[in-house]
Amino acid sequence: MSAHPVPPELVDAAVRAAHRLGKDVSDVPVLAIAKEAGISRSTLLRKLGGTRHQLDEAVRASGVDPGRRNPVSERAIEAGARLIAEHGLTGLTLEAVAAAARCSVHSLYAAFGGRDELLRAIFEKYADGLDVGEALSDPDRDLAETVHLLYRRLAQGLDHRPRLAPAMIARLLAQPSDDGLKQLTELVGPRLLNGVSEWLAGEVTRGRIRDLPVPILMHQLVGPVLHHFLLRPVSELVPGLVLPSMEESCEYFADAFLRAVALPPPCDQPAKER
Structure with missing residues (x-):
């Protein structure tokens, strides 16, 4: 079965939404893309053939990198380590990590449960050097x-x-x-x-x-x-x-x-x- 063709206007809407929100395309919610395109979420998914993956691949084919597809947890750990190195532990707020990792604070709570658990995960990853x-x-x-x-x-x-x-x-x-x-x-x-x-x-x-x-x-x-x-x-x-x-x-x-x-x-x- 061939991939469902993605209309060019949806690719443009996804790129515009990413630019407006300051996120990678892959991190922009489907609802935000649908709103940018002036259609409902269900209509967007129908035009995409029922899967978000097709849109990300179409964006990549257009010459725009849709962004890293690493899990939120990995991106948050890396971003949190950078924030600690640059600003100390006071710089490790969930809002700052969400901005650096290009995800939502809600997704951080879902992945870790809170700031202390995120901090522990960061040290677990980088503790080998100690x-x-x-x-x-x-x-x-x-x-x-x-x-x-x-x-x-x-x-x-x-x-x-x-x-x-x-x-x-x-x-x-x-x-x-x-x-x-x-x-x-x-x-x-x-x-x-x-x-x-x-x-x-x-x-x-x-x-x-x-x-x-x-x-x-x-x-x-x-x-x-x-x-x-x-x-x-x-x-x-x-x-x-x-x-x-x-x-x-x-x-x-x-x-x-x-x-x-x-x-x-x-x-x-x-x-x-x-």
């Missing part, structure tokens, strides 16, 4: 090598584009009572610091680092690099202030941590570790 577990995968690796690798992985996670973790942490510090952010902390925290507390405790037991409470060791390890990468975008704007590269910064932080907590090896063992 996992530091690989740096701790070899328990027999030299301590200094592990620490340097861990800092590089932490830096990559914090600077991972879009910079979601710093945006979340900054907002959490400003509004610690935000229930939605508390839930995200439970999601992102284990990924960002996956296995770090267990690794620190193990290094204490092995006599490779000082016997300090693990939370203190954690702060000693993570605090400087977290502070640095939270403030780095602002620091780069200060006239005359030249920051070391990300790689150099990681080297400095790793060396400082090792000087603070690393213990010399026992006298009866080879000096394999710093």
